[in-house]
Amino acid sequence: MLTYDLVVKGGNVVIPYVGVQRADIGIKGEKIAAIDTEIADKNAAKIIDATNRHVFPGAVDSHFHIGIYRPLAEDAVSESTSAASGGVTTILSYFRTGQDYLNKIGPFREILPELLELSEKSFLTDYGYHLACMTEEQIEEIEWLVKEGGVSTLKYYMFYKLLTLAGATPEANNYLMINNPVDFGFLYRFMKEVGRVNQLYKEYGTVSLSIHCENPEIIRATQAEVKANPSGVPMKDYSDARPPWQEELAINEAAIIARHTGCPVNLLHLSSQKAVEAAIDVSQRYPEIDFLLEGTLHHLGLSNEMALDQRAKVNPPIRSNKDVQFLWNAVVDDMIKTVVSDHACATLEKKKGDLWTSLPGFGGTSLMFPVLITEGYHKRGLPLHRIAELSSANPAQHHNLYPKKGAVMVGSDADLAIVDINAQKEVTLENLYTAQEFSPEAGMKFNGWTETTILRGKLIFEKGKVRGQPGDGKYIKRPVNLHHPQ
Numbered sequence: 001m002l003t004y005d006l007v008v009k010g011g012n013v014v015i016p017y018v019g020v021q022r023a024d025i026g027i028k029g030e031k032i033a034a035i036d037t038e039i040a041d042k043n044a045a046k047i048i049d050a051t052n053r054h055v056f057p058g059a060v061d062s063h064f065h066i067g068i069y070r071p072l073a074e075d076a077v078s079e080s081t082s083a084a085s086g087g088v089t090t091i092l093s094y095f096r097t098g099q100d101y102l103n104k105i106g107p108f109r110e111i112l113p114e115l116l117e118l119s120e121k122s123f124l125t126d127y128g129y130h131l132a133c134m135t136e137e138q139i140e141e142i143e144w145l146v147k148e149g150g151v152s153t154l155k156y157y158m159f160y161k162l163l164t165l166a167g168a169t170p171e172a173n174n175y176l177m178i179n180n181p182v183d184f185g186f187l188y189r190f191m192k193e194v195g196r197v198n199q200l201y202k203e204y205g206t207v208s209l210s211i212h213c214e215n216p217e218i219i220r221a222t223q224a225e226v227k228a229n230p231s232g233v234p235m236k237d238y239s240d241a242r243p244p245w246q247e248e249l250a251i252n253e254a255a256i257i258a259r260h261t262g263c264p265v266n267l268l269h270l271s272s273q274k275a276v277e278a279a280i281d282v283s284q285r286y287p288e289i290d291f292l293l294e295g296t297l298h299h300l301g302l303s304n305e306m307a308l309d310q311r312a313k314v315n316p317p318i319r320s321n322k323d324v325q326f327l328w329n330a331v332v333d334d335m336i337k338t339v340v341s342d343h344a345c346a347t348l349e350k351k352k353g354d355l356w357t358s359l360p361g362f363g364g365t366s367l368m369f370p371v372l373i374t375e376g377y378h379k380r381g382l383p384l385h386r387i388a389e390l391s392s393a394n395p396a397q398h399h400n401l402y403p404k405k406g407a408v409m410v411g412s413d414a415d416l417a418i419v420d421i422n423a424q425k426e427v428t429l430e431n432l433y434t435a436q437e438f439s440p441e442a443g444m445k446f447n448g449w450t451e452t453t454i455l456r457g458k459l460i461f462e463k464g465k466v467r468g469q470p471g472d473g474k475y476i477k478r479p480v481n482l483h484h485p486q
């Protein structure tokens with residue numbers, strides 16, 4: 001009788017928090033069933049040869065925007081394909097009510113089931129959602145979301161505040177389809193409830209609030225200054241219009257409210273030296289509060305000193321070379337704990353016109369390993385097991401997926417990315433497997449591309465061919481220790 005459905009043989013297994021070990025991995029059904037120095041061929045129904053390759057835990061891309069600019073189900077199919085091609089096996093996507101996404105408002109008790117139904121047959125990777133509350137009614141649903149909905153991470157967007165205050169244009173106000181302010185009073189109420197529910201479920205994980213920390217009142221003023229006197233270099237102007245110190249201010253504002261409400265916070269997409277310094281500062285000032293520092297592939301891989309046009313517009317903006325180097329130091333020093341894509345598939349239509357009319361955001365999920373391996377491992381000596389932590393184990397832990405996800409361990413889901421850390425390829429639209437019609441990284445050369453991606457024992461990407469089907473990916477209720485007890 002065969003012992004394993006699939007055996008990954010001869011690879012260098014990259015084990016988070018441990019190191020790299022030559023081993024064979026035996027998979028039974030959807031789970032890792034054995035890790036051994038040698039598993040005999042006769043025990044395997046199917047063998048994948050991973051000789052001279054590195055076997056990482058499948059990446060958990062914990063910052064994604066499925067359906068922001070394109071119909072949600074269609075976007076999920078194409079962009080989870082892009083993720084799968086890059087060794088990502090779990091996507092955690094942000095969702096909110098209002099315009100974009102599903103263009104509706106209401107309680108999550110009604111909207112979450114609709115969102116999950118649209119998602120059900122659309123993903124090639126496993127997935128979950130972080131939800132942004134926009135009304136007091138939605139804040140009151142947080143306990144239900146954790147217990148029943150499988151959503152244990154929430155989001156607050158600081159820059160929406162101005163859209164909802166007196167003096168906002170009707171178009172601005174209509175964008176979120178709400179008639180309540182989402183100001184600091186709202187954030188206080190939101191954090192208080194996240195803090196309360198976190199206490200209720202702390203034996204299962206951390207219920208946290210992800211915050212986009214930029215201060216919209218400062219941006220209103222600094223953007224007007226740059227518009228009146230632009231340098232003409234688009235990404236430089238955009239960075240000056242939203243200067244790093246307004247991130248610093250926003251992080252301090254969020255941290256003080258977090259401290260008074262006991263709310264764990266995920267400090268999203270830290271783009272600059274000032275932002276990282278502020279994040280480290282508040283973590284040390286309020287050690288009783290759980291602050292997670294997140295970095296993104298584009299802030300680590302791009303700088304505004306490269307030749308980039310308005311299509312590379314993103315919030316917060318792409319910063320200077322000096323900022324990029326500082327971010328890498330924070331990654332190497334283990335201050336930044338998760339690296340994510342913040343993938344938002346944007347069409348050229350959304351990016352047309354100039355810097356000010358182009359919409360923010362773009363995709364890059366499939367560059368997870370290439371950016372971390374080229375810029376981190378090859379250029380800066382970041383150990384490979386640290387890359388497995390940043391891309392998989394840490395996001396899985398902080399977002400309540402561990403050890404179902406993020407671990408190379410007997411009993412964990414057999415989610416693996418087999419990577420050639422040395423092969424070099426140029427970024428082309430073809431090798432990103434995305435519906436996005438451009439890439440700010442196009443033409444750049446990276447090492448460390450994924451050859452094969454395995455999701456719960458099933459091959460979903462193999463040697464340039466997409467093998468998975470929409471619907472292979474399943475919704476993962478979080479905390480997994482509450483909803484999927486072992």
Ligand SMILES: [Zn+2]
Binds near residue numbers: 063064065094342
């Ligand atoms: Zn985002």
